[in-house]
Amino acid sequence: MNLKQLAAHLNLSQTTVSRALNGYPEVNEQTRKRVMEAAQTLNYAPNARAKGLATGRAMAIGHVIPMSTHHQMMNPVFGDFIAGASDEYVKAGYDMTLSMTGDRDEEENYRRLKAKGNVDGIIVHGPSMKDARIPFLRQLGLPFVVHGRASELDLPYSWVDMNNTHAFQRATDFLLDLGHRRIALINGLEFMDFAYRRRVGFEQAMSARGVAVDPRYLTAGEMTESYGFESAARMLALPDRPTALITSSVIAAIGIRRAIHAAGLEMGRDVSVITHDDDLSFLRNGPDVPIFTATRSSVYEAGRIAASMLLAHIADPDLPAQPRLLEAQLIIGGSTGPAPQDAR
Amino acid sequence: MNLKQLAAHLNLSQTTVSRALNGYPEVNEQTRKRVMEAAQTLNYAPNARAKGLATGRAMAIGHVIPMSTHHQMMNPVFGDFIAGASDEYVKAGYDMTLSMTGDRDEEENYRRLKAKGNVDGIIVHGPSMKDARIPFLRQLGLPFVVHGRASELDLPYSWVDMNNTHAFQRATDFLLDLGHRRIALINGLEFMDFAYRRRVGFEQAMSARGVAVDPRYLTAGEMTESYGFESAARMLALPDRPTALITSSVIAAIGIRRAIHAAGLEMGRDVSVITHDDDLSFLRNGPDVPIFTATRSSVYEAGRIAASMLLAHIADPDLPAQPRLLEAQLIIGGSTGPAPQDAR
DNA sequence: GCGAGATACCGAAGCGCTTTGGAAGCTCCA
């Protein structure tokens, strides 16, 4: 069932039927009603490709995941972000397309994406500190919003990011207030912007109190459970082991907890742990009493915000670039406590 | 840059340029080379919508996530499945579109999806035992492959599923062999087909040995960490607490481990745990020595298989429905041991 | 030396929609 058939069935022209369906004013209300009803009962839905061809708009948003961050993609964080974004797209009648790209010819990929014309805008995931995609996309002229930022880039572009520096600064301060001095950071890969910023926040808080950062207490890696376990196990085996650990994800924190238990210690008493918590749907950090003390910021919410920003940019291409910084909450759970006396 | 411009630039007709690019034989190799090179340097990529209109194929696959299983979507399992599928799509030049649908008018949604014409086939996620989508999609005539099965449906359709029954039967047998008798099942929501089948496998193994299933040892819920924790905590507080627990996901197993520790017990000695392990990228169950004894089956692999099956169905619509059953491995980790003497 | 068969190209229709540029019919007031 296409427009032509529908029009024939109604004894109307395609023009009128099209206008009736798209809410144009120059059509009699009675006729419109008749058209609407026929479309409903005959199960008519306009062909999106034809519509796109004619209007020049695809009514779809692309999410591009570079293969190098393949894990990032499969990363649970991605799922919640997408869910948030998707909720906005549905409301606006947009579709969502996912594409993975190889790292080489990444530019080529975006160019194709634009030429192919099946997206009106894209969301950039997992920016590195000096992400080359950003200047490229700017000059390509395809609307985009970045989830995160590129610290070393000084260009106007739209992004939504959590205040990573501030969050980790607060977390570190909180531990310092509890008397901790030997504090470790089990961070994400530091070419990723968020991880870099988190380290900066950590270091700023430490140096503000005149506490030296021991390089043995710093690691950077992919945020898996076993990475958390191994990093923590190694550090806890040191003669002067850290009394507190800060980490970047609940998943890693779970590995850290396992390492603490394996070392015969108790979390929150012998060793304090603070994690960042993306408030993932399937990994709630304790519904009522949080298991982990954490800096919390919903990545689902970030997805919603990024999506609606992008839709706004598509609706009005002249809209100026818009940054959006989200503050994380610091929530107190059972994984932190005062530094053990003998360690002070 | 479109075909017309490219053709003009080359002093050729659109026809010839199109044929050169699409590998048709009736074009001189020299010309083809010239065309290819021009397309490359001029950055030409055919408009996907126009191509789709002309060919009737969208070169895209839809993944539809019903909102009721919203969590299922945000579920990390989904991410790995998608990653596997995506790898196949990239190879075949297909795109992937994600859509969430409300539960009501679900049929309406699929119908629109077809009418809109921006997918050539779809993957159905998270089937329930008598999933209404399956008969509907069959009569709709849009190729589809189901990830999982609908036990109560006796229709031919293509699916790829793990042998849930057998896996959980083996897991249960393994525990019975170790002398366990009080075995608990912390299962997923049982209107989901996979969860139902797992319970069946569990019960079959138990009754085959003449061991009664204690209803207090059975729960069904959404597979979160806290669900695992709470279920296990409740059961371990019983005077005749179970000596072994079987669960459906590593995430829940992590909660179970926490509950075991909280009860002052040790996993693998006082209480044995077997989990199903989807071999998620970010949650490897111990790279070398598995933490949990587990039934393991890669959901990434399932994604790849489902995708290539669907592509085959699209290429040849007359292909008969094809079932694909994957067997899980039973891998032994540190979370299981003989039943405590006093419990035998 | 000529028709058959390759080879290499082209024109134009058509995919299903939107939208421009009318046109017919009506109302209504000068």
Next chain:
DNA sequence: TGGAGCTTCCAAAGCGCTTCGGTATCTCGC
């Protein structure tokens, strides 16, 4: 009573591609 101004509809062009149905040129065997 006639035309200005609405209201309501329509024909046809065009979005960028594929593909059907040709056509012109060349090769070659008889």
